[in-house]
Amino acid sequence: MGTAQRVSRMMPFPAGAGMARALVERNVRAYKHAWTTLVSGFFEPVFYLFSLGVGMGALIGDIDAGNGRMVAYASFVAPALMAAAAMNGAVMDSTFNLFFKLKYAKLYDSVLATPLGPRDVAVGEISWALIRGGLYSTVFLLVAAVAGVVESWWAVLALPAAVLIGFAFAAVGMAATTFMRSWQDFEYINLTILPMFLFSATFFPLSAYPAALQWVVQATPLYHGAAMIRALMLGDVGASLLVHVIYLLVMGMIGAVFAARRIERLLLT
Amino acid sequence: MPAVNTAHTPIASPRPVTRRPGRMWDRALAYWMMSYRRVWRGSIISGFLSPLLFLVAIGIGLGSLVDDGPAGGIEGISYLMFLAPGILAAQAMQTAISESTFPVLGAMKWQRQYHAMTAAPLGIADIVLGHLAFIAFRLTITSTTFVVIATAFGAIESWWVVLAVPVAILTGLAFAAPVFAYAARQEGPSGFSMLFRFVMLPLFLFSGTFFPVDQLPVVLEVIAKFTPLWHSVELCRGLALETLSLLPALGHLAYLLAWLALGITLAMRGFRAKLVV
Amino acid sequence: MTLRAFEATDAPLISARGLTKRFGDFVAVDGIDLDVHRGEAFGFLGPNGAGKSSTMRMIGCVSPPSDGSLRILGLDPGADGSRIRSRLGVVPQRDTLDEELTVRENILVYGRYFGLSKAVVRERAAELLEFAQLADRADSVVEPLSGGMKRRLTIARSLVNEPELLLLDEPTTGLDPQARHVLWDRLFRLKRSGVTLVLTTHYMDEAEQLCDRLVVMDGGAIVAEGSPRQLIAEHSTREVLELRFAVDDHAPYQAKVADLARRIEVLPDRLLLYVDDGDAAAAAVHDRGLTPLSVLVRRSTLEDVFLHLTGRTLID
Numbered sequence: 001m002g003t004a005q006r007v008s009r010m011m012p013f014p015a016g017a018g019m020a021r022a023l024v025e026r027n028v029r030a031y032k033h034a035w036t037t038l039v040s041g042f043f044e045p046v047f048y049l050f051s052l053g054v055g056m057g058a059l060i061g062d063i064d065a066g067n068g069r070m071v072a073y074a075s076f077v078a079p080a081l082m083a084a085a086a087m088n089g090a091v092m093d094s095t096f097n098l099f100f101k102l103k104y105a106k107l108y109d110s111v112l113a114t115p116l117g118p119r120d121v122a123v124g125e126i127s128w129a130l131i132r133g134g135l136y137s138t139v140f141l142l143v144a145a146v147a148g149v150v151e152s153w154w155a156v157l158a159l160p161a162a163v164l165i166g167f168a169f170a171a172v173g174m175a176a177t178t179f180m181r182s183w184q185d186f187e188y189i190n191l192t193i194l195p196m197f198l199f200s201a202t203f204f205p206l207s208a209y210p211a212a213l214q215w216v217v218q219a220t221p222l223y224h225g226a227a228m229i230r231a232l233m234l235g236d237v238g239a240s241l242l243v244h245v246i247y248l249l250v251m252g253m254i255g256a257v258f259a260a261r262r263i264e265r266l267l268l269t
Numbered sequence: 270m271p272a273v274n275t276a277h278t279p280i281a282s283p284r285p286v287t288r289r290p291g292r293m294w295d296r297a298l299a300y301w302m303m304s305y306r307r308v309w310r311g312s313i314i315s316g317f318l319s320p321l322l323f324l325v326a327i328g329i330g331l332g333s334l335v336d337d338g339p340a341g342g343i344e345g346i347s348y349l350m351f352l353a354p355g356i357l358a359a360q361a362m363q364t365a366i367s368e369s370t371f372p373v374l375g376a377m378k379w380q381r382q383y384h385a386m387t388a389a390p391l392g393i394a395d396i397v398l399g400h401l402a403f404i405a406f407r408l409t410i411t412s413t414t415f416v417v418i419a420t421a422f423g424a425i426e427s428w429w430v431v432l433a434v435p436v437a438i439l440t441g442l443a444f445a446a447p448v449f450a451y452a453a454r455q456e457g458p459s460g461f462s463m464l465f466r467f468v469m470l471p472l473f474l475f476s477g478t479f480f481p482v483d484q485l486p487v488v489l490e491v492i493a494k495f496t497p498l499w500h501s502v503e504l505c506r507g508l509a510l511e512t513l514s515l516l517p518a519l520g521h522l523a524y525l526l527a528w529l530a531l532g533i534t535l536a537m538r539g540f541r542a543k544l545v546v
Numbered sequence: 547m548t549l550r551a552f553e554a555t556d557a558p559l560i561s562a563r564g565l566t567k568r569f570g571d572f573v574a575v576d577g578i579d580l581d582v583h584r585g586e587a588f589g590f591l592g593p594n595g596a597g598k599s600s601t602m603r604m605i606g607c608v609s610p611p612s613d614g615s616l617r618i619l620g621l622d623p624g625a626d627g628s629r630i631r632s633r634l635g636v637v638p639q640r641d642t643l644d645e646e647l648t649v650r651e652n653i654l655v656y657g658r659y660f661g662l663s664k665a666v667v668r669e670r671a672a673e674l675l676e677f678a679q680l681a682d683r684a685d686s687v688v689e690p691l692s693g694g695m696k697r698r699l700t701i702a703r704s705l706v707n708e709p710e711l712l713l714l715d716e717p718t719t720g721l722d723p724q725a726r727h728v729l730w731d732r733l734f735r736l737k738r739s740g741v742t743l744v745l746t747t748h749y750m751d752e753a754e755q756l757c758d759r760l761v762v763m764d765g766g767a768i769v770a771e772g773s774p775r776q777l778i779a780e781h782s783t784r785e786v787l788e789l790r791f792a793v794d795d796h797a798p799y800q801a802k803v804a805d806l807a808r809r810i811e812v813l814p815d816r817l818l819l820y821v822d823d824g825d826a827a828a829a830a831v832h833d834r835g836l837t838p839l840s841v842l843v844r845r846s847t848l849e850d851v852f853l854h855l856t857g858r859t860l861i862d
């Protein structure tokens with residue numbers, strides 16, 4: 001057994017995904033024909049940042065970022081927007097786009113006729129979602145820095161953090177997609193994502209929620225994502241960061257293993 | 270067993286009734302209503318839940334920060350009451366745009382219902398107006414529901430808001446008609462993501478729904494005032510807060526009607542280019 | 547056994563015993579046995595729903611068998627699916643072209659799935675586009691291509707890894723006659739160059755044109771096996787006399803001519819008389835005072851074989 005193989009067996013990551021790169025290459029090529037769509041994706045979180053940060057910021061003023069420290073509302077909301085953008089991008093890629101490839105374009109029927117296996121498909125698609133998400137996050141972070149809402153150099157770590165959020169959501173989104181029967185089922189995804197987007201201590205701090213609901217908020221993955229990036233961008237680095245990281249890592253691992261297994265069942269009939 | 274009608278035994282059959290083109294839009298409407306019966310469940314979330322969630326999250330949650338903020342609310346009232354009519358207008362825009370993008374492209378290119386209608390005696394005007402009428406129906410339901418729920422939340426207090434429902438319907442149509450023209454000319458859905466990201470989202474975020482446009486830099490403020498959504502927000506908010514006066518109201522209405530008229534003209538032209546070849 | 551060692555033997559490329567595919571309780575492939583040898587053109591002939599595609603998908607290692615044994619290139623599809631697939635070319639029943647890519651990119655990207663270097667796939671893509679007569683459409687997107695062009699592209703794409711075994715599931719179904727002949731010509735060339743072809747079809751003319759050996763499938767089972775000529779000799783007569791009368795029901799005529807033929811089939815619109823001398827039989831029919839609307843003498847085809855074996859026509 002070769003070293004690479006031995007290492008891949010030891011990882012909880014699905015093994016036998018050595019050819020996933022070819023699928024990423026395919027996606028890069030496909031996006032060369034649709035680069036406007038790719039580029040337009042940069043703007044969405046930026047629009048939100050200016051509407052909320054600048055427009056709402058003037059109405060709200062400074063707020064308590066959690067530990068008695070007062071920050072401008074824009075600095076408070078920017079990290080949450082970055083986390084939410086990472087989530088949204090990953091979910092879009094791993095649900096709508098994946099479903100289209102799975103059910104309509106029959107893309108994987110042709111891929112699986114080649115040496116690539118279901119695990120390559122799962123790993124390839126998740127990797128691509130992460131690459132795209134990483135690109136978007138980089139641009140957002142730069143815009144946020146220029147706009148003056150980044151308060152600490154720790155913010156550099158917000159990039160890998162955003163990729164981690166993307167991983168967790170892409171993996172779980174992919175697993176969920178394998179259960180989808182029709183486009184109507186996607187309402188369930190919207191039903192999960194939109195409340196999470198609005199109520200994960202994203203737009204207003206945890207203390208603004210009724211006490212009974214605070215633990216519900218803290219259970220959501222986006223809460224951990226937003227809190228993680230907020231800690232980094234505000235420079236409030238502490239041990240709680242680890243909790244966020246572990247939460248998202250475990251969620252992503254479970255999702256990825258499950259997704260690969262489900263795709264195998266679905267495609268190899 | 271029903272009698273078999275062969276060519277040799279003609280029976281009296283009702284003749285198809287033809288009216289003048291442009292007077293048969295109710296038939297196109299009937300088609301859309303029928304197909305809506307199959308899928309209405311799917312529209313619940315986008316139709317009712319999403320504006321409601323925004324109202325609670327931004328109006329109540331974020332609103333508590335605004336009301337505690339430097340100005341203590343906005344223009345002297347609670348943020349929730351400021352926001353609710355804005356969301357009513359924005360929801361009308363969103364419903365109308367989503368109903369006039371994929372459905373129109375699909376009927377033009379994929380399922381080709383429009384082609385089936387042109388093969389029947391329906392004219393271009395019937396097809397456009399019938400589909401717009403269906404969107405008006407959808408807007409009526411979503412706007413009414415939102416107003417009722419927002420009132421229950423205490424976000425709306427004035428009876429004048431009853432008039433905001435027809436305003437919301439007009440708003441939606443003023444968006445739907447030009448989007449019809451745009452969608453009819455698309456070859457695939459990629460143009461829609463441009464529309465959503467560069468038209469719908471900025472309008473949603475910057476046309477006065479969430480904060481007064483005078484907080485924007487002057488250039489953006491002027492642009493915002495040219496968008497139909499801003500005029501609609503002004504009308505809805507003016508009615509809900511009882512601050513509207515007649516002359517500006519007429520101006521806003523005229524502006525929305527002008528968009529609708531222009532949109533219908535363009536939509537008819539776009540549909541004709543695709544369907545009459 | 548390694549692949550190299552396997553190549554040195556003349557063991558069959560495909561070997562199946564009791565191969566079975568079930569979907570829930572439904573048995574789509576019912577315990578078939580078959581061997582396909584190197585250099586052969588092997589066909590599955592059968593109507594829709596016979597289980598041809600299910601069999602092909604098992605051979606293509608994208609559908610695990612429910613029962614029985616299957617060896618492809620001497621390997622077990624369950625354990626070595628990826629290695630086997632790297633040496634197969636697959637043309638599925640429905641084109642699975644990548645509509646987000648251009649014609650050329652379809653071949654390039656597909657080649658990369660096989661781990662081929664970029665230089666190699668570029669070179670092969672150029673050759674294959676020539677082969678498929680698509681060079682002038684290389685940079686067009688896939689969607690506007692005609693059915694025949696898409697099919698040729700799918701075949702070109704399946705050849706990018708220079709497969710030794712090419713699986714074609716209904717390669718020409720839905721194409722116009724001219725496009726079919728172009729495709730047949732390409733497949734002949736491949737066969738001549740030593741590629742082993744396995745194809746399914748419900749067209750008897752296609753099976754006769756392309757296959758050295760074939761099996762007739764019906765209801766998931768193999769009902770006959772042999773070369774087209776053998777099958778015709780075994781299960782039909784040399785000639786067929788087709789009689790069409792000016793009536794709605796041809797059954798009553800059966801008795802009147804029964805003794806003239808070895809076997810008679812009654813179809814809704816005509817009678818088929820299986821005879822050794824069609825002209826003689828036609829004369830005899832005439833002598834009995836019967837006046838059919840039309841009389842046709844033709845050679846037996848695989849369609850007749852199928853009709854005999856199953857009592858049904860191939861295309862209904």
Ligand SMILES: Nc1ncnc2c1ncn2[C@@H]1O[C@H](COP(=O)(O)OP(=O)(O)O)[C@@H](O)[C@H]1O
Nearest residue numbers: 269569574592593594595596597598599600601
């Ligand atoms: N994934 C599947 N699930 C359930 N039934 C299937 C599936 N695939 C094929 N079948 C059934 O198996 C039978 C054989 O199908 P198939 O192999 O496609 O036949 P052919 O290719 O000869 O037309 C058909 O009755 C078909 O409906």
Ligand SMILES: [Mg+2]
Nearest residue numbers: 598599600639
């Ligand atoms: Mg088939």
